[in-house]
Amino acid sequence: LIMVIGALITARWIVQPIDRLSRTARALGAGELSARSRLARSDEIGELGYRIDEMADRIERLLVTEKELLANVAHELRTPLTRIGVALDLAGEGDSEAARASLAEIAIDIAELETIVDDILTAMRFEVASSEFPLKRAVLPPAEIADAAASRLRARHPSRPFVTNVARDLPAIHVDRVLFRRVIDNLLENAHKYSPDGRAPLSLEVACDAKRVVFEVRDKGIGILTDDLPKVFTAFFRGDKSRSRETGGVGLGLTLAKRIVEAHGGTIEITSKPGEGTNVRVAVPAVD
Template identity: 35%
Template sequence: MFETKNLSPQQLSALTALFLAVPIGIAFLIIENIWIGIIALFLTFIGSYYLIGFVLESFIYRKIKLIYKFIYQTKASKREETYYKYILPQKGIDEVREDVEKWAEQKSAEIELLKQNEAYRKEFLQNLAHEFKTPIFAIQGYVDTLLNGAIDNTEVNRRFLENASKNIDRMVNLVEDLDEISKLESGEQPLYKENFVIQDLIKEVFETLSIKTAARQIKTSIKKGCEAPIMVFADKEKIRQVLNNLVVNATKYGKNNGSIVASIYKTDGAHVLVEISDDGIGIAEEHLPRVFERFYRTDRGRSRNVGGTGLGLAICKHIIEAHGQTIHIRSKIDVGTTVGFTLATKRN
């Protein structure tokens, strides 16, 4: 069946010219003779074809070309001028409409992304202000109290100074974590990759944090069947930081007399999967997509009462992604949480 919706300007000109030429040719054929009718048809067709083509190109496709220039918002290069001159006129109106619709969808998606980024920026600034405001106001309260006479009271002056010192430490940790993320995002911190046994590093982290885990009677272990040494290729100290953050979180949100288990698997010849699991309070499903955002806290699983800067998982994500790898989380309320990440296998 003959389709007319995707005709090019040349095809449309030819079809219109044919509709004009045939009746004229038939009229001359009837009035005069067959040769005059053929000549009239031919001349009418040629004249109409070029006239209609000129009108289409001069008026319609010149406007369409302006639309394309507006879409791309750039001064046309030689390549674009070639496109406008030879390729664009071959397109049907429906094809042009599809291009404009695609452009509109793309711009709509960009606007939506900008709105999301703006909302994220506002939320980030609010959280940042809150994180700084809390220790600053606490320090201000302790210092004002001491200056107003409490400094001479030996029963409270040392306790107030110790509390002020703790809040200063909290601010220092916050600034250091923010600086760490900024450097990771900008690529200012190079990765010093080497081959090492991931199980050995996990054991070192468990040993380093043994006082914290013992205080809550939490047992740390490597899952049975995962003890065989596996070599990975990564920045050892950066991965130590990731493991440290994950084990600290598992300790904070784990349950007394609970457990933290590390699992290591070879997923294929090029990647190793490392998982840190706890049997703690867990995280609600609706919060899981956002737990790697800066300062994001859930009502239950990320309470400010347990301390921390709220940047630990964000730092983990940046470090793992700087390695070109991925990090994920699985969790269920009152069952526990598992955070896993991939690393590259040993390089020769």
């Protein structure tokens, strides 16, 4: 009897979990990426199960990310390619006037594609160089960055209500002009893109707070779901509504913004309420 009980205990405690582990590993190997062992044990077998599950989580995330990037880039390419195709057809049919008319739109599409390619390349350079990313820093007045970003937004979206409020006598900041402007451009572009009601106002405020210069971009757009908030800085993450592809984008803007800001010794924070709007604060050290 004792032997039978002993055998049962061994089966329950050792054989079953190991069987579960090997079934999980087999399922993962067969491409069933949602398989997990979910062993709730605090011994070595439990530890092994936990590691396998963790690895599966990571692989699943990576694959999803890669698929999303491909889908997003393909989506971004479609509009300009269609336009170019139409223009070529028109030119082929001898209607060079109509073909020429679409050139301006094609140029805008291509400029947007260039920004995306730039973002992807910069993100990859950051990935490779991590914290050693070479910044071409200069001592600049924050107003210069704010004014440049504001004029760009006004030029791109002339009918959008937009106010800037730049405090006077701000201390200078020591930043890479091109990269830092890219941060503010990305934030303003998001504020515009995720405010589908064209009358919803955006704002850019620049102020000084405890030896830091703070750039704050606000919108009254769709906002971000509380569950999504921690994910928005993850490369290629796009919220559900953005993923429905009414808006263009590949999900790199905030990832890059965070890396650039942190490379400058600064911080970036987002607060948002679905249906009410979003507020992004970028703070960088002021020059003494």
